[in-house]
Amino acid sequence: MRHSYTPTLAELEAFCACAQSGTTIRAAEVLGRTQSAVSRAIGGLEAKLGVPLFLRARQRLTLSDAGRAFLREAAPLLDQLNEAAMTVMAFGGQARVLRIAVLPTFGRLWLIPRLRAFQATMPDLSIDMAARLTPVDFALDPFDVAIQRTHHRASGAAHDHLLDEELAVLAAPSLVSGPLSPQDVLRLPLLQQSTRPTLWPDWCRAQGLDPRLALRGARFDHFDMVLDAAQAGLGVALVPEILARAALDRGDLLRAVPGDFATGQAYTLIYPDQSRDLPHFARFRDWLRAEIEGIWA
Template sequence: MRPAYHPTIAELRAFVACMDKGSVTEAAASLNLTQSTVSRSLALLEDKLGVPLFHRVRKRLVPSDAGRLFAVDAAAVLARLDEASVKTMAFGGRREILNLAVLPTFAARWLAPRLVAFSRAEPGISLNVSARLGAVDFEHDGFDAAIRRAGAAAGSEGGLVLLADRLCAVASPALLDGRETAGEGALTGLPLLQQATRPTLWLEWFREAGLDARDILRGHRFEQFAMVVEGAVAGLGVALVPDFAVERELRAGLLTLASPRRLALSDPYMLVHPPRSLERPAFARFRRWLEATVKQEATSAP
């Protein structure tokens, strides 16, 4: 049951229009409503809140201090409602919608290019993909599943391994001065781009190579791997990124391998979900498609 002091959408729209236009008459015209309807909505809203939202001065509406404060939140509520409506309309006639939380770079560089095949196979299912770097609470966030690295997905159920977490060092060909690779030792003399949420990657790289890692934190720092990749393309430094994230740039010659070595980490990328998600036929089909895609690519990989 809605509390007695909660405004209706009509009251909020009338109030915001009055704030914008400065008069009931002009607000009514902008909303395609009668003047009496807008006046009644405004009076009901002020009565619910117990404070005057406007001062009436010579047929003009001058916002009170309370009105100016309330206007910021009221406009934000209406904007969020409009945004939610447009998002829902975008699904069109799709019967089933799956909500996924996915690491941003994995969503852009691995998942999105493969969804064409899924859409062809399952035209009735829409995916609502949200970028999430942090933890996902399935009970409160409303997601059907998430794609995380295994370590970050600790405690989640229903895991399906998708891809190994394997990193490569890449750089702009211009930064390497035409060399095919820089070589392990030469990397210590180049700017090394940092990934803010995984700051120990270069440390692990140099430790595995048996090299001095004391000077590794001297490059630009970015929050996401996709940003690191763009920095490397621009020639800002050497990037240490998942190999799936730079397939396109390597093929196009925008980046080249700065070292032939790969760094294989222990936590793979996984699809995780609560048990209840498998009760939804749409999600069960999506999971089977993902599993089949991963198996097919593993079989055909060189």
């Protein structure tokens, strides 16, 4: 419910424009209004709030203490409104949109290259995708589905297993010419994933090696950076095999150690109950499962 003291959009725009420009004349030019309209909007806003927002001297407007406090809240509101409008405009007239939260490298290297095939089955659907490394709160975040690992599970959401996470030890042909022993791997720079710093120590423990030897090497935020660094010959990568398949197929990377290392995590489809009622979500879920199953076909 709108209260009598709640500013209108025109008043907020006039206030922010005047705060930025310092005069009603310049604010009017920016907004494409008349100077009198801007002055009336500022006067009406100050009357509603019962406090002067500007100090006036020789046609110059300087924010009062109250005005500075109000600007801190008003400017972000206008920015959010503009962003919301641009988001809707980006749908290109399509009524349906699927909002996906996804792990950054999984989204860039695995999901996005396959999305064209999915969209061909639903040309009236728009995709809104965002990278997320933290669990999604579906009550607060406007996502229909998340593709993350097991430990990102959200309370009150459904969780569908997609595939187990298995890591491969990889390096560029310029760095290794063939399979190495685990001990030989530790003599090379080990590329670290900064958001998952225990991967190399965990691998060492599984090999019966001292995990303290596994913390040397450059650090990177995401697996795609680790893969890029490995292809550049900067060191040995320990990355999900599913994300490295394209580089392996091209010959840009080789398996430095045979076999894969299971982390105990799994890629998981996470979604709130209300998504079950969305036909385009059901289509995406079925398509994703088929794509995952096709990996092992």
